[in-house]
Amino acid sequence: ARCAPSFIRASRIAHRTSRASVFMGVSLTTTTRVAAATTTTTRVATTRRLRTMVVRRAGGDADGAVVAPGTRTVVDDASKTMGALVRARSAEAIASRGVFSIALAGGSLVKALASVKDYADVDFTKWRVFWVDERCVPHDDDESNYGGAMKALFNDVNVPKSQLYAIDETLCETNAGAAAGCAKAYEDALKALTPDVIGVNDQGLPVFDLLLLGFGPDGHICSLFPDHELLSVTEGWILPITDSPKPPPERITFSLPVVNAAREKVFVASGEGKAEMTAIILEHAPLDGSIPAALVTGDVTWIIDQAGASRLKK
Template structure:
């Protein structure tokens, strides 16, 4: 196997109980001048709920003053009053999927990104999840990584370790960090080799439609310029359609050397959560979800998984919709 070294130890926890389905929420019309379909200009449905349900796993969370809307091709959009409400819902969403795939397949493959995403996962390290999730089934990957030592402040691995992974009992050998002793090209090839080994051993599923690895859940952030992973606007890597993992040596955002999953891998995912907070990211959110037609979409607008896409937005990130 490629170098994906075990870095911490744990004991298994009981599985999370399955969640009963909740009745559908009433749907209310929304004025098309505020939010409409980018092509038909027809109003999208909007659903509201108040209060928070399911704190002990009794159903999906509905956070106070959250607005939900769905549109074909753009996924489900959820807007929260605060980043804290968003984090509560994201924890429940992640735990529910972990429970589902763990029961179906005996494992749960989850892909992390850097930036503010790890902060938004903080509720998973609190009750009820820290003691109820079956962490022994988790396999953790990175959608991109900076080619720096693992203890460097720029490392996405270090960010995840400090803020999340060190607080939950993931089993040895199931946290797949890059080989930071290699240069960017070698680290990308090594990581792709690691993924192919895990596909052959049936840890990672394969998309029947594309042949690319199909992760159970990919948790993505968005940059102020609209980049996802280390796929930046206007960069040739955005169009890479053969490699699973590639590298960049001239990133417009430092550090310059990185590895990244390509869009075919990202979009083969069973589930993607796009987690976006802050007014500084309202522009790319609007570019991806608003009414403007752009022949050259930002990378965030190119996220379109085989399975479910859910946007988790705080009200500041959604302020231009």
């Protein structure tokens, strides 16, 4: 049994939904823009709107170089570049705080993350690993983000099992409608780790060192979908969703304020299938909730391969 704890035409997104949610709140409208910086990257700054200049990198020794936080870089090998970034951020966090807190999305992103295994100097024993969203299914289910990450990376590295913070799969043995219980249990587990493992900001939100975010063809992030009421929720760290437009319908997800509170958010856009939405997010950035990825603020780092950058303006 399963329960839940994951173009717009010329100017609008075609996929819109109207769904009910038990959560209400004030919409979040802060966004980012990208201001030109050096000859190889563009620096992201908080402002009214996301605007960027595209700087392409030819690849070669650029791939695998460490990308600065809040920048956008186009490379030949996004996986290699992401591995180098995660290695660097891990070392910085461990040197500063003795621990590295990282939260992951599912899908192809964790397969790209597997390149971090190439580095022998990564201290995986200091990692604390979380998931930005999860389907409430057993860990061995093909739909499990935790299960996918274990197969792609964590079965092969020495992160202690106790430091992999998966949902309690026993809560998924109940009938449909247990999303709220899954979300509460996960939020309680996170709160028990503050402030030593996960920092807390002045607003009382958890501050993860790094979020690795995917985005769907509709621009959704985590399990925050276009035009969904959960986008405006300002209370709570972990939210239940019972009407996901993608199966399974019941899941848990980080709230948008929790996403934005992280020290750094990394998007990886790899392949032609990501090209159209990448261009929409970076060059149009609608702020009406039709594309949740456009609402991510702060230090937002983009790693884009050549195919993923093919729709960006020259």
